[in-house]
Amino acid sequence: MTVTTVAAYAAPAPKAPLERTTVPRRPVGEHDVLIDIKFAGICHSDIHQARDGWSEGIFPMVPGHEIAGIVAEVGTGVTKFAVGDRVGVGCMVDSCRECENCRAGLEQYCANGNIGTYNALDKQGEPTYGGYSTHIVVDENYTLRIPEGIALDEAAPLLCAGITTYSPLAHWNAGPGKKVAIVGLGGLGHMGVKIAHAMGADVTVLSQSLRKQEDGLKLGADHYYATSDPKTFEELRGTLDLIVSTVSAPLPLDSYLSLLKTDGAMINVGAPEEPVSLNLFSVIAGRKTLAGSGIGGIRETQEMLDFCAQHGLGAEIEVIGAEQINEAYERVVSSDVRYRFVIDTATI
Ligand code: NAP
Numbered sequence: 001m002t003v004t005t006v007a008a009y010a011a012p013a014p015k016a017p018l019e020r021t022t023v024p025r026r027p028v029g030e031h032d033v034l035i036d037i038k039f040a041g042i043c044h045s046d047i048h049q050a051r052d053g054w055s056e057g058i059f060p061m062v063p064g065h066e067i068a069g070i071v072a073e074v075g076t077g078v079t080k081f082a083v084g085d086r087v088g089v090g091c092m093v094d095s096c097r098e099c100e101n102c103r104a105g106l107e108q109y110c111a112n113g114n115i116g117t118y119n120a121l122d123k124q125g126e127p128t129y130g131g132y133s134t135h136i137v138v139d140e141n142y143t144l145r146i147p148e149g150i151a152l153d154e155a156a157p158l159l160c161a162g163i164t165t166y167s168p169l170a171h172w173n174a175g176p177g178k179k180v181a182i183v184g185l186g187g188l189g190h191m192g193v194k195i196a197h198a199m200g201a202d203v204t205v206l207s208q209s210l211r212k213q214e215d216g217l218k219l220g221a222d223h224y225y226a227t228s229d230p231k232t233f234e235e236l237r238g239t240l241d242l243i244v245s246t247v248s249a250p251l252p253l254d255s256y257l258s259l260l261k262t263d264g265a266m267i268n269v270g271a272p273e274e275p276v277s278l279n280l281f282s283v284i285a286g287r288k289t290l291a292g293s294g295i296g297g298i299r300e301t302q303e304m305l306d307f308c309a310q311h312g313l314g315a316e317i318e319v320i321g322a323e324q325i326n327e328a329y330e331r332v333v334s335s336d337v338r339y340r341f342v343i344d345t346a347t348i
């Protein structure tokens with residue numbers, strides 16, 4: 001089967017509603033797999049980019065970097081996958097493969113820039129189009145194996161929300177004896193809670209309100225606090241080893257840093273559109289670390305998928321038809337998502 005033009009949902013211009021269209025897919029090359037996409041998660045990053053919130057995007061834009069599907073065809077040189085395999089694609093589809101970071105399995109930090117699954121140009125200079133589509137052609141080296149035991153719809157969000165929280169939790173040693181807080185109980189946050197709990201950490205959710213408290217505790221949190229209540233910041237002062245913020249808007253960092261113990265670390269994976277300010281004494285006092293983290297490398301993404309399968313973790317999802325994408329975007333922006341929208345691509 002050769003697919004050259006496929007159905008997709010695209011934003012024709014910045015901030016425009018997404019609509020049905022078609023996009024080209026390259027022929028299956030020697031090391032490529034053609035994936036029959038079954039499900040695509042909606043990440044808040046899709047919304048930032050479709051609305052030109054980060055920088056000028058490439059339009060029409062087909063978002064979607066939480067892709068789960070089945071291999072439909074393989075190139076002649078493919079060794080890792082066969083037709084019928086359950087596979088996923090995350091936020092990147094290529095990188096230079098030669099720089100220090102790529103060689104270390106940190107392709108997400110490729111010194112020459114990784115190639116995004118959408119809103120990027122590939123090595124031939126052609127725009128990439130993401131997962132809100134029926135098929136995609138991806139190099140086997142940037143394709144992940146979805147283990148048996150995780151349903152494809154619940155696996156899709158792991159390709160971004162899962163790895164983006166797993167990577168900092170693993171890097172900063174979340175585990176037994178560590179007090180870890182996850183800020184924001186949305187798509188990333190709910191996976192952060194599940195993964196930190198499975199790693200054995202004592203997990204606190206810091207949410208704007210107590211509206212989702214019951215869910216948070218079911219997901220694996222040990223404690224749940226509302227950040228709208230000033231008492232939260234008094235009670236938790238100096239108690240946490242690690243904070244992972246998944247918040248999509250600027251936060252008052254000084255208040256959050258005050259919750260860390262000496263040598264504690266706050267890691268930002270949330271990517272607000274506006275800059276934030278910081279009083280440096282918030283990190284000087286207590287030798288604290290303020291850091292960021294971007295998705296994860298290919299090897300680590302596979303490790304995360306295997307970890308999730310081993311611990312029976314998938315995302316909490318609401319499956320929607322493609323015609324509901326614009327409505328789902330509004331609900332994500334107003335924090336009304338429990339906890340990830342996943343598009344059934346059969347409706348595209
Ligand atoms: P999401 O589902 O919208 O979750 C974000 C959560 O942040 C919301 O559910 C809400 O949680 C909280 N929040 C929202 N606005 C807030 C505000 N004004 N003040 C305080 N809390 C607020 O989004 P997501 O898909 O998880 O993505 C979260 C962020 O991570 C986005 O900026 C996205 O672009 C970014 N991201 C980064 C990477 C990376 O590699 N670093 C990868 C993927 C996504 P509560 O209702 O519990 O307060």
Ligand code: ZN
Pocket residue numbers: 043044045046065091160161
């Ligand atoms: Zn994402």
